Amino acid sequence: MTEQLFAWLDERLDLSGLRAFVAEKTVPVHRHSVWYYMGGITLFLVGVQVATGILLLLYYRPSASEAYESVQFIVSQVEFGWLIRNLHSWSANLLILMAFVHLFSTFFLRAYRKPRELTWITGVLLLFIMMGFGFSGYLLPWNELAFFATKVGTGIAGALPFVGDFMVRFLRGGDDVTGATLTRFYGIHVAILPAMTTALLGTHLLLIQRQGMSVPPSVEKREKAGETIPQEPFFPNYVLHDVMWWYVALAVLAALALFLPWELGKKADAFAAVPAGIRPEWYFLAMFQTLKLIPSHVLGFEGEMLGVMGFNVAAVLLFLVPFLDRKNPDGRQNPFITFAGVVAVVYLIVFTIYGYLAA
Amino acid sequence: MVTRRNFLDRLLALGFVSTAVSILYPVWRYIIPPAAAEPATDSVIAGKIAEFKPNTGALVKFGTKPAILVRTSDGQFKAFNAVCTHLECTVQYKAETSQIWCACHNGLYDLSGSVVSGPPPRPLEVFKVNLRGEPGQEDVVISRA
Amino acid sequence: MATWPRNFLFAALVGGVLASAAPAAAQAAPPSGCQTCHGDQAQPALAAPARDFAGTDVHRDRGFTCVDCHGGNPNETDKAKAKAPATGFKGKPAGQMVIAVCSRCHSDAALMRKYAPKQRVDQAVEYATSVHGQQLAKGDTKVATCVSCHGAHGVRLVGDAQSPVYVLNVATTCTKCHADADRMKGYMLPDGSPLPTDQRAKYEKSVHHAAMVKGNDLSAPTCNDCHGNHGAAPPGVGAIANVCGxxxxxxxxxxxxSTHSQIFDRSCVECHGNHDIAEPTDAMLGTDKAALCTNCHTEGDNGSKAATAMRSEIEKLKEAISHSQALVASAExxxxxxxxxSLALREAANQLTLARTEMHAFDPKPVSAVLQAGLGITAKVDSEGQAALAEVSYRRTGLAxxxxxxxxxxxxxxxxxxxxxx
Incomplete structure (x- = not known):
């Protein structure tokens, strides 16, 4: 029966070709191999987000008068609603964390080297989209903290030169954060960003499939010196490994939902006093803290504008990493790139912690 | 004879099946519509029209606060926020005088929600009442005006 | 087309005639001689009446003029002739004369009905019963008459926010005199002590003042709500509970x-004070330091036992409610x-409020009954809260x-x- 079905499908889809391809596909094994799985975990978490997000859509209502109540309804009235919402919230945070880990691991292993520049660029774009998901999704429960954090967050766009005021209005769907912002963020969160993700993630994965796994320069050197780098079959070894890491991520998610249930907070009230300790989600905290530290005026420019422009420059530099990293004439790795990466990691960690302690 | 490898495979299969169940079961239960079909935010069904006799009042849970649904002597429905504006006691319907009364400090409201006497500083918040459904079988729906 | 210019001409002509007639109609009442002369006076006291009466004035709006109160002949341009005795000129009314002038119309039900059919006409009668009126009858001209509170020229309706007797302005108007220590010197309370002048300062600390000013509750009491307005006097022993009531x-x-109602001379005031009535607290009840009961009761007597019993039960329900609230919040x-x-806890809080009311009979039994009802509610909420938390841990077990x-x-x-x- 199954064989017949397989044969029927094979005739039409060339499944045996695919099977042969998978059976032949190998993955290099070396002491940095573990970092390969970070992208896999990130991908798995994207899957969790899609699944739980779709489930939340069954009950969520994107309007200022109903958003909070519908989330409350999900966690209190819908069976296992608390679990789905908890998983969506925690998985979102874990996803961005893993995306950062994945980014820095490919950075330090220099996996963006020719011919993988496009993989890098789609990856960086995906990271920004994930942060956009986080930012837009944070507002959707329409609670007090999210409301004010969004007010501050969208307000920062106002510091951009020339287009600032337009950007603020554009993001908020008006002059202030209102129900219009909520509807807009909802559209961005469930339609625009997922569409972009589908396209970019598809390209990202296709590129990886086409080009195969990158090996770190140190391993590449050994390979060039004539050493054979051990390989392991993609199936079942690598796949099982991947699945194991997915399960580890799943375990972390379940543990977080178990021990640190996500709270709903108070309903947003535009006329309420700003509650103490307003701060963005942790992945924006380093930027938030930096903006707080910049003096209001630097050399006649507005401090906040300089900060925001600085972030934009950093983002552009991040895109351009594959083109900026030129090897030394003697073929050695460019130590400046490693140094810049270390500085970036230290900056992000220190300022995130600082932001937490300062609030 | 169970070899180590065989045992491992069975263990794995068991693990996969049980985790799949522990994922699919909550999802299935989540998809099943809950008892209350939608969140009571701006409206709530107080009951069938026949449940309310003329010149009576009933307390209805409206979100996290009580609402008072009054059916006047001539059969009209009126609804108010049942939280007294004085010290937040729950008000009740006083059939003898056809007024809304707060037992705590004797605050009296008329059937438009206005203060008649006593300490309440403000009138009661008025809700809208609509009838929905087949004649004689209508649901009495209270909603924020 | 040809007729159009002629019609237009006609319309313009008629319009022009009407327009020139209109100002003449509006000027039916030419400025009286009183206002012309008084308006030009250099002395402010003489000029002010003309100016004030020309502004917003309820009497002027209804067509009354200077002579209706002051007499005289407004058509006479000569000062002496205008104020000749034959004109009935009264000058500036003072003392009883003020009452007479105002009440000539205001006590005339038939007349008042034409202007303000709902308005009372017993102000003069009430005034005669007031301390002001009685002092005036004794020949004391320092006391307030109609114009002291309502003004004489530029009189506004009571509901006019700029009127000195508008709800929010009453305390200021009364204390214009009553906070003036020099003016109040020599006046005594019924018990022979000097009349205090700190009522306003005390009132501003009161819960009533806060309700009116901060709570925007214009029905909150100001001076006249307890003392009466035209018949202003202290409520007097025996009447206080009625007034507060x-x-x-x-x-x-x-x-x-309660037994207290037969013992307390000043009923409510004994515990709550009068002008500076503070927000009542549970701490007022009981036998600890802050409590008022110990002012009369000593440890071990029936009163102190009752006070302790009522207070401790009230505290018990308060604790039970806050405990249940925390439980419900954590489950939520x-x-x-x-x-x-949450709804049930509101009902428990109702019982607490009711107990605080019930307590004014100073009998622990009914208070206890109400509080027990409240405690019954919190106990039920607690068990349901525990069940909810058990459900949470059951869910967590599944997750684990x-x-x-x-x-x-x-x-x-x-x-x-x-x-x-x-």
Whole structure:
């Protein structure tokens, strides 16, 4: 029966070709191999987000008068609603964390080297989209903290030169954060960003499939010196490994939902006093803290504008990493790139912690 | 004879099946519509029209606060926020005088929600009442005006 | 087309005639001689009446003029002739004359009906019963008459926010005199002590003032709500509970049941004060330092026992409510639906409020009954809250079991991968 079905499908889809391809596909094994799985975990978490997000859509209502109540309804009235919402919230945070880990691991292993520049660029774009998901999704429960954090967050766009005021209005769907912002963020969160993700993630994965796994320069050197780098079959070894890491991520998610249930907070009230300790989600905290530290005026420019422009420059530099990293004439790795990466990691960690302690 | 490898495979299969169940079961239960079909935010069904006799009042849970649904002597429905504006006691319907009364400090409201006497500083918040459904079988729906 | 210009001409002509007639009609009442002369006076006291009466004035708006109160002949341009005795000229009324001038119309029901049919006409009668009126009858001209509070020229309706007798302005108007220590010198209270002048300062600390000014509750009492307006006098011994009871009906009813109502000369005021009535607290009841009961009761007597019993039970319900609230909040935060319990806790808080009311009969029994009802509610909420938390931990158990299954897979996979490599 199954064989017949397989044969029927094979005739039409060339499944045996695919099977042969998978059976032949190998993955290099070396002491940095573990970092390969970070992208896999990130991908798995994207899957969790899609699944739980779709489930939340069954009950969520994107309007200022109903958003909070519908989330409350999900966690209190819908069976296992608390679990789905908890998983969506925690998985979102874990996803961005893993995306950062994945980014820095490919950075330090220099996996963006020719011919993988496009993989890098789609990856960086995906990271920004994930942060956009986080930012837009944070507002959707329409609670007090999210409301004010969004007010501050969208307000920062106002510091951009020339287009600032337009950007603020554009993001908020008006002059202030209102129900219009909520509807807009909802559209961005469930339609625009997922569409972009589908396209970019598809390209990202296709590129990886086409080009195969990158090996770190140190391993590449050994390979060039004539050493054979051990390989392991993609199936079942690598796949099982991947699945194991997915399960580890799943375990972390379940543990977080178990021990640190996500709270709903108070309903947003535009006329309420700003509650103490307003701060963005942790992945924006380093930027938030930096903006707080910049003096209001630097050399006649507005401090906040300089900060925001600085972030934009950093983002552009991040895109351009594959083109900026030129090897030394003697073929050695460019130590400046490693140094810049270390500085970036230290900056992000220190300022995130600082932001937490300062609030 | 169970070899180590065989045992491992069975263990794995068991693990996969049980985790799949522990994922699919909550999802299935989540998809099943809950008892209350939608969140009571701006409206709530107080009951069938026949449940309310003329010149009576009933307390209805409206979100996290009580609402008072009054059916006047001539059969009209009126609804108010049942939280007294004085010290937040729950008000009740006083059939003898056809007024809304707060037992705590004797605050009296008329059937438009206005203060008649006593300490309440403000009138009661008025809700809208609509009838929905087949004649004689209508649901009495209270909603924020 | 041809007729159009002629019609237009006609219309313009008629319009022009009407327009020139209109100002003449509006000027039906030419400025009286009184206002012309007084308006030009250099002395402010003489010029002010003309100016004020020309502004907003309820009497002028209804067509009254200077002569209606002052007499005289407004058509006479000569000062002496205008104020000749034959004109009935009264000059500036003072003392009893003010009352007479105002009440000539205001006590005339038939006349008042033409202007303000709902307005009372007993102000002069009331005034005669007031301390002001009685002092005036004795020949004391320092006391307030109609114009002291309402003004003489530029009189506004009571509902006019700029009127000196508008609700929010009453305290200022009364204390224009009553906060003036020099003016009040020599006046005594019924008990022979000097009349105090700190009523305003005290009132501004009161819960009544706060309700009016901060709470925007214009029905909150100001001076006249307790003292009367035209018949202003202290409520007097024996009447206080009635006066407070006009608003605080339940308390007055309960208090009437108590032994205190026969002992307390100043009923409510004994515990709550008068002008500086503070927000009542539970601390006022009981036998500890802050409590008022110990002013009369000594430890061990029936009163102190009752006070301790009532206070401790009130505290018990308060604690029970806050405990249940915390429980409900934690269950809610864990994603449990606790709407019914939140509603029940409101009902428990109702019972607490009712107990505080009931307490004014100073009998522990009915207070206890009410509080027990409240405690019954909190006990039920508590057990439901515990059940909800048990449900939460049951859910968590399920999650923990799946976590175990997940970890099992992780371990099994790790072993499997190792065995594949081997």
């Amino acid at each position: 006009t608003c605080h009906t339940v308390f007055a009813t309960k208090f009437a049941l 935060n864990a994603g449990m639906e606790m709407g019914e319990q 079991v799946s976590l175990g299954a997940i970890l099992l897979v992780v371990v099994a996979l790790a072993l499997k991968i190792r065995s594949l490599r081997a």
